[in-house]
Amino acid sequence: MSAPPVPDGPEHASVARFRAEHAAAGGTGRLVELPSAAHTAALAADALGCNVGAIANSLLFEGDGRPVLVLTSGAHRVDVALVAGTVGVGRLRRATPAFVTEHTGQVIGGVSPLGHPAPVPTYVDRWLERHPVLWAAAGHPAWVFSTGFDELVALTGGRVVDVEAPPAQEA
Secondary structure, rough: OOOOOOOOOOOHHHHHHHHHHHHOOOOOOOOOEEOOOOOOHHHHHHOOOOOOHHHEEEEEEEEEEEEEEEEOOOOOOOOOHHHHHHHHOOOOEEEOOOHHHHHHHOOOOOOOOOOOOOOEEEEEHHHHHHHHHHHEEEEEEEEEEEEEEHHHHHHOOOOEEEEOOOOOOOO
């Protein structure tokens, strides 16, 4: 992957924070500004021309009052009961917009895996490993970055987990 390009004009503050942390952590992917905000994995995949499963959604949850970041494939829905048990919290629920901003400094639809005011425990969907190139938000709904599975885990210090229960087997 090539080095991220330097923007021509002023950059959104959350993208600048992401860019600095990404570079400091040794990230190798490129940053891309989409033609418009992509608040869903499907919109991002359409804009990038990739499979929706290659979009690494950054979903912030509240677990026992603390932030829990789940990086999941855009093709998955998070099984909150499964993940709560895996991460050791009594209950996991989708965070409010205010909670998201407080703990990430970013808005829903643009939450990146990096660039938060303080470290957030991060869990990475093992299904993301199926894609050689992943795309994740870079701090703003119109900015994304490319990465690989191993790099994403290393950059975030994340723990690889199952986020979706396997389908029931027919008898």
